[in-house]
Amino acid sequence: MKTLVLYSTKTGNTQKIAQAIASETNSELVRVANPEPTSDVNLVDYDLIFVGTGIRAGNPFPEMVSYLKTLDLHEPKTFAIFLTWGGAGKTNQIVSGKVRAILKEKNQNILDGFFSSYGKWDMRRTNHPNNEDINAAKIWAQNTINNI
Numbered sequence: 001m002k003t004l005v006l007y008s009t010k011t012g013n014t015q016k017i018a019q020a021i022a023s024e025t026n027s028e029l030v031r032v033a034n035p036e037p038t039s040d041v042n043l044v045d046y047d048l049i050f051v052g053t054g055i056r057a058g059n060p061f062p063e064m065v066s067y068l069k070t071l072d073l074h075e076p077k078t079f080a081i082f083l084t085w086g087g088a089g090k091t092n093q094i095v096s097g098k099v100r101a102i103l104k105e106k107n108q109n110i111l112d113g114f115f116s117s118y119g120k121w122d123m124r125r126t127n128h129p130n131n132e133d134i135n136a137a138k139i140w141a142q143n144t145i146n147n148i
Contacts, residue, residue, distance in 0.1 A: 001145060002045060003027040007052035008064040013084040013119030014054045016129050017137045021050050021082065024138035025145055032067045043077055048148065050141065051103075052082040054119060055095045068102045078109045080144050082137065084119035084129065092116040111148075115140040 005027045007018035015031070022029040027050065030041050043049060051068070053060040060083075081099050085092045096114040103110050115137060118128035129137075 001047045001148070003048045003050065003145065004041070004043070004046040005029045005050040005052065006032055006041075006064075006067075007050075008032045008054070008061040008067075010054055010056070010061065011119065013117075013129055014052050014082075016134065017082060017084055017115075017117050018050075018052050020134040020137045021052075021141040025050075025141050032064050034063055034067075043071065043073055044075070046077065048078050048080065048145065050080050050082060050144075051099060052084070053095070053099065055083060055085040055091050058091050058094055060095050060099055064099075065102065068099070068106070071106050071108075073106065073108065076107055076109050078111065078148065079103050080111045080141075081114040082140070083114060083116040085116055087118055111144060 003025050005018045005022040007014050009015040018029060053064040081096050083092050083095055100110050117133040117137060
C-alpha cells in the first residue's frame with residue numbers, strides 16, 4: 001500500500017505528528033503551505049492519504065482548506081484525518097467534520113474517526129506534542145493501515 005502524509009502547520013506541532021506518521025508508515029511527507037496543489041505530488045499514485053492540520057479559531061488552516069478544495073481526482077482515494085489542537089472545547093471534532101465535509105464534497109472516501117493530539121497552545125500545553133502523543137500517532141497510523 002502506497003501512503004502519503006499531507007499536512008499544514010503554523011508552529012510545528014502538526015509537522016511533528018506528520019513526521020511520526022510518515023516514519024511509522026514509510027510514507028512520503030508533503031507540507032501544504034499554499035493553496036495550489038504541489039506539482040511534485042500526484043495523489044492518484046497513493047492508496048491512502050493522511051491529511052493533517054492544526055486548528056485556528058475553530059477552523060482547519062486555510063491553506064489546507066484551499067488545497068483540498070482544489071483537488072480534482074478522477075477516482076476516489078481513501079483519506080485519514082489527523083489534527084493538532086490546543087484543547088479548546090470540541091473544536092477537534094468540529095474541524096474534523098469540516099475537513100470530512102470538504103473531502104466528501106469531492107466524492108472521496110474518508111475513514112471513520114480521526115486522530116488528534118494536543119499542540120503547544122500559549123502556556124497551557126507547552127510540552128505537546130510530547131513523546132506520548134507521537135507514539136499514539138504512530139500506533140493510530142499503523143492501526144489505520146492494518147484495518148484497511
